[in-house]
Amino acid sequence: MSVSHTLSPTLVVSRIAAALLGGYAFVWGFVALSMAGLFALGMPFHDAEHLSSILAFLLYPAVFLWAFAARRLGRVWAVLAGGGAAMTAAASLVQHLLV
Amino acid sequence: MFKSFRLSMTWVHTWFGLVLGFVLMAAFFFGALSVFDREIDRWAVPQSRFEPQPMPSFDRMLRPVFERMQPSADSIERMRERVNGPLPERFDTPIRWGAYTTHRDPVLGLFAGYEVPNAKEPETSIWANRTIDPRTGAALPDDRLKIGSRFFYPLHYSLTLHWMNLGYWIVGLASLVMLVALISGVVMHRKIFREFFTFRPWRNIQRGTLDLHNLTGVVALPFHFFFAFTGLVIFAGIYFPVGHTQLEPLHELHEKHDAENTGLPHDRAGVPAPLASVDAMVAEAQRRWATRGMAGEVGFLAVQHVGDANGYVSVYRAGTDRIALVGEGIHFKASTGELLREDPPRTAVDGINTFLTGLHLQHFRHWLLRWLYVLGGLAGCVCIATGFIFFVEKRKRQHAQAGGQGARAVDALAATTVTGMLIATLGILIANRLLPESLPAGWPGRGDVERYVFWGVWLLAMAHAFWRSAPVAAGRIAPAWREQCWAIAGLAPAAVLLNWATTGDHLFKTLAEPYWPVAGLDLSLLVGGLLAAVAARRLRRKEQNDDVRLPAAGIVGEAEVRHG
Structure with a gap:
């Protein structure tokens, strides 16, 4: 891949970190919010857990590839880390209201 | 970072595929072998070579065995630091x-906590x-490794690296990369339909390798995607x-509700109680399954809170005849045999989940599908291995000119994970047949030694x-591939011969009976050895071509460089 020779190492490492860690944070937030939300809507706990994780492993490869395809790296980090944190916080809020 | 979407997908596919491909290779190959794990167990534990048996009588056979069971000296030793006092x-x-x-x-696995x-x-x-042998209740030696x-x-799924679940995480990451590589691979190759029918092995190695990579990737794409995906779902927890x-607080809230709903006690009562006839409970469970139109055998039998008034017996159905992995559990009060609970019908989500995981774990009886799983797994191995070779072929001449060692290192790692892995696999089978029945005092357990041989042989192959692989740095083929193919061609029939010599079960006997678990593995070994010999001869020819094409080391035939 001739293109790889022109890539700066910092950019590459940051992209990889965004895809792996940012992606993980985002998917964690998704699983948490979806579990808490579905449970709040009356779905049995383990059903909510299973459905969320099935969707999670379809979501993760998608955001992983988007992290490399997106033009601006700052936006990738903002969406993945920011979105992940927001969803995680929302999940805790839902839990707080239920317990 | 990249000029186009397609270039970004190509970069992800190439580099993540390369780095995690080495792990994926092991996951796919040993996954393919796991399809016949029970059959490999029979080969490795000759005392267990008899027909599969149903669950034996609990009251007459299992109960006395359970009552005599105690943790092994090993696990007691490991427990010592987790207690205060003796x-x-x-x-x-x-x-x-x-x-x-x-x-x-054929044999029955028991556990007690x-x-x-x-x-x-x-x-x-x-x-x-x-x-135990369920026909007699006799215990089989504890240190025999069920290799399958x-x-x-x-x-x-874990690389047997259990520290901090590290192995699970590595394989999980590799599975994620498999999904990513499949999607990015489809994006890279726009003419996906044409590649379905393209295989040109008579062109150069690079072209033929890429064709085979695309062919195995595309033909088995649903299979690869499904197994990587469901593997992740199985270990989502x-x-x-x-x-x-x-x-966790939400989980606890649910558990409290659940224990109230199921009526199955979470803790001991602290009041001793006898155990009623479990055989009667099993008969009742089977009667209830039959009335639901799903008569079946018992797959899993458990007694919780043994000897306590809160004790209960759970009877689960064997999943022989359905994909979804469900036990239709029926639970009885241990002291009286009174019915406590029948597991409710599955919800829609549970139906999807058990279907996905059940199709991966395949507890059902379907021998044709079992073999298709093996072929799918091996197609995955071919796809990954040709990916490595394409990577090397595409770069090795450039690297040779620039004096780089990158292509050589990748080629050596590829040989380690392709042929080296096969040699290690043959190594553990051969060690299993060569080691004496009982090892001298002070030695590790027999099964542990077999495992050490496996890793030791793999390191040697590496x-x-x-x-x-030095010639790769000069733009040639590494002799390592051919030599390791010859090693496989020699070791595979050696394992078959050793099985005959140590157990008397030669192929004529196991095919005539027939006893497929052993005959099947022996035949597969012979076919594998033969294929390795064919591959070795072809590699020899390629190396001779290199000698003609690149007469002196260091001279790179640039005219031959073609970009695929």
Whole structure:
């Protein structure tokens, strides 16, 4: 891949970190919010857990590839880390209201 | 970062595929072997070479065995640091007894968990395992390694690296990368339909390799995607332990409701109670399954809170005749045999989940599909291996001109994970047949030695691959591939001969009976050895072509460089 020779190492490492860690944070937030939300809507706990994780492993490869395809790296980090944190916080809020 | 979407996908596919491909290779290959894990167990434990048996009588056979079981000296030793003060002579408060079998198991696996007095952490338990012959109740030697179900199988999802679940995480990451590589691979190759029918092995190695990579990737794409995906779903609890961390309070809330709903006691009552006839409970469970139109055998039998008034017996159905992995559990009060609960019908989500995981774990009886799984897994291996070779072929001449060692290192690692892995696999089978029945005192257990041989042989193959890959740095083929193919061609029939010599079960006998678990593995070994010999001869020819094309080392035939 001739293109790889022109890539700066910092950019590459940051992209990889965004895809792996940012992606993980985002998917964690998704699983948490979806579990808490579905449970709040009356779905049995383990059903909510299973459905969320099935969707999670379809979501993760998608955001992983988007992290490399997106033009601006700052936006990738903002969406993945920011979105992940927001969803995680929302999940805790839902839990707080239920317990 | 990239000029186009397609270039970004190409970069992800190439580099993540390369780095995690080495792990994926092991996951796919040992996963393919795990399809026949029980059959490999029969080969490796000759005492267990007889027909599969149903669950035996609990009252007459299993109960006395359970009552005599105790944790092994090893696990007691490991428990020592987790308690304050001395450990008891005997663990006499069993939390749980369990017996598990499938339609492919001649032997029966039993386990028992015990309370540990003075444990530092509450709810610490110590476990004992035993494998018995269900026809007689006799115990099989404890140190025999079930190479299929206790080594190849866990290897394919955990690499047997249990520290901090590290192996699970590595394989999980590799599975994610598999999904990513499949999607990015489809994006890279726009003419996906045409590639379905394209294979040009007569062109150069690079072209033929790429064709085979695309062919195996595209033809088996649904298979690859499904197995990587469901593998992740099966261990979702490890990768995203949300319900045990962040949402633990919500989980506890649910458990409290659940225990009230199921009526199955969570704790011991502290009042001793006898155990009623479990055989009667099993008969009742089977009667209830039959009335639901799903008569079947027992796959899993468990007694919880043994000897206590809160004790209960759970009877689960073997999943021989359906994809979804469900036990239709029926639970009885241990002291009286009174029905406590029948597991409710599955919800829609549970139906999807058990179908996905069941199709991966395939407890059902379907021999044709079993073989298709093996072929799918091996197609995955071909796809990954040709990916490595394409990577090397595309770069090795450039690297040779620039004096780089990158292509050589990748080639050596590829040989290690392709042919080296096969040699290690043959190594453990051969060690299994060569080691004496009992090892001298002071030695590790027989099964442990077999495992050490496996890793030791693999390391040797790696050393050999790095040593014998020097010509790659000059733009040639590494002799390591050919030499390791010859090693496979020699070791595979040697394993078959050793099986004959040590057990008397030669192919004429196992085919005539027929006893497929052993005959099948022996035949597969012979076919594998033959293919390796064919490959070795072809590699020899390619090396001779290199000699003609690149007469002196260091001269790179630039005219031959074609970009695929």
